[in-house]
Amino acid sequence: MSTLKPEVSSSDHIEGSDAASITIVEFGDYQCPHCAHAYPIIKEIEQAFGDQIRFVFRHFPLQESHEFAFPAALAAEAAAMQGKFWEMHDALFENQYRLSDDLFEELAETIGLDVEQFQKAILEDAVKQKVEDDFESGVRSGVNGTPSFYVNETKFDGGPDELFEMLKESAE
Template sequence: MSDDRSHSSLLLPPSTQDRIQGVLSAAVVLVMYGDYQCSRSGDVYKMIKVIKRELSASFGEDYLCFIFRHFPQTQIHPHAQRAAQAAEAAAAQGQFWSMHDTLFTHQQNLENGYLIEYANDLGLDIPQFLKELSKQVYIDRINQDIEGGMQSGVTIAPALFINGNRYTGHWNTAELTAAITSASH
């Protein structure tokens, strides 16, 4: 994957404002900038889920904190921005990670009708969900993620930062796991 790596550190530090799995005080904090319509983002997220499960089993639940930040590439993925808004609307109802997983599972079906179907499947309040999508309530939050990514040199999704440092290795489970575990020492 070739992208601009002129910045090698995360300039916007992880905070409680982020979408977090785990605790910020974990030995390793992994930040992913991703795009729900990007197949590589989907592949990397699936890989991270496996790694997180394995590391939690080996080192405990608080070993790895995973943070997802939106980086929709609207010029090549026309539904990515709306999908990010759907994830945030779900977050307002306590279902961010369920919607997040659903969006990555159904990357080929991110048009509005599907987003409503996913929200319904998750038991969300559909009138509230639709109102928030139509008013673009979460666009500023998504734009803050994009801006923070750009400040850290992200030009394309996915991009990973391990304990604040840009991951530049190969996108495979073995190398990413090794990078994560070495970052904890």
């Protein structure tokens, strides 16, 4: 069985309570249609389980097949520099159908970022490094496609619908 490497830490983007009994890590790609399908289901899981769930997103841009995956991940990380990772994360998935180089700036403005700061941040080595570290973590954890989910550090074989079902069953 594949396990998550490295484990969740303060360098991750985390939504939810540290006291949650279930940690879900998603390795995702902002241009991947399957990740876009998973996005509202993850939101639903978070609503259904509230404080029981801690959700972590790690970047796994599939650059060969998705030309905007890496720049989108950089945009999310640049937004994180201004404390708005999740806002950008949501905006990227909600606007996936129109991903382009021009979109990132527009979304930065929409979510209330300082656009000039955002443009500088997107070019910073630290931002690129974070995306590469996430990707490397996915490779080490045995990710073979997106989205890939890890539940309490163990790879979950199945998509977001199966994940939701499994969580519902274990909650009963």
